[in-house]
Amino acid sequence: MDVVTLALLASHAVAGAPNAEPPSGSADRSGVVAESATVPTTVPAGPILTARFTMPAPVALPSIVGGAGASGLPAPADSAFEYSAAYYTRLDVHRWGSYAMLPLFAFQYLAGRELFDKSSAAPEWAREGHGVAAGAVAGLFAVNTVTGVWNLWEGRNDPQDRGRKVFHAVMMLAADAGFTATGLLADDAEESLARRQTHRSVALASIGVATIGYASMLDIFR
DSSP states (O other): OOHHHHHHHHHHHHHHSOOOOOOTTOBOTTSOBOOOSOOOSOOOOOOOOOOOOOOOOOOOOOOOOSOOOTTOOOSOTTOOOOOOHHHHHHHHHHHHHHHHHHHHHHHHHHHHHHHHHHGGGSOHHHHHHHHHHHHHHHHHHHHHHHHHHHHHHHTTTOOTTHHHHHHHHHHHHHHHHHHHHHHHHHTTTTTOHHHHHHHHHHHHHHHHHHHHHHHTTSGGGO
16 A cells, blocks of 8 residues: 555545533643533522411419408408408408517516516516516407407418418417416416416416417518
8 A cells, every 4th residue: 555545545544533622620731620510600599498486375373362451461362352442451450460469478478487486576567567578468359359359260261371371370379268268367476486386387387388489470481
């Protein structure tokens, strides 16, 4: 085969070959990577999320049942029982009477100690004051017994704090009995030391029971 024939065959082969393009993402001779795809300029938007707001359920506030007395105190909390206006009036009288109870007890203790130790030689404030204070204690317990028992009866169907109220009433009624016995023993207390000791013991026991009953109604025990 001569040179001319080889040249013709070579030119024919070159002309029939398809133009080759560098594959996508391949590097050309200069080392630059060809971009094979275009970056989308927009991103399809997904579903729009909406927040749903709900109003909180209304909070039920405890209502004042039965009105208020002179002290402005409402009915016991969480109680559906209706109290009368007279209930709060008696409650005010009962409360103010209880405020005077402990000072009277303190005075009676001091006066009684003077009388126990010195008898007729005790100072006048003890001799005169002991009888006056004893009458004040008797009157105080008479008023507080009436108002307390009356209010306890009116609220007998109210379960709110009932156990503490009953305990208070029982202790105060027991103190009533003790102070009644103390008064009956007072006349014989001057006749002998033994009778004075009995009078003092019953009086101190009654004071202790009444003080426990008083303390049971304080807020710290609620």
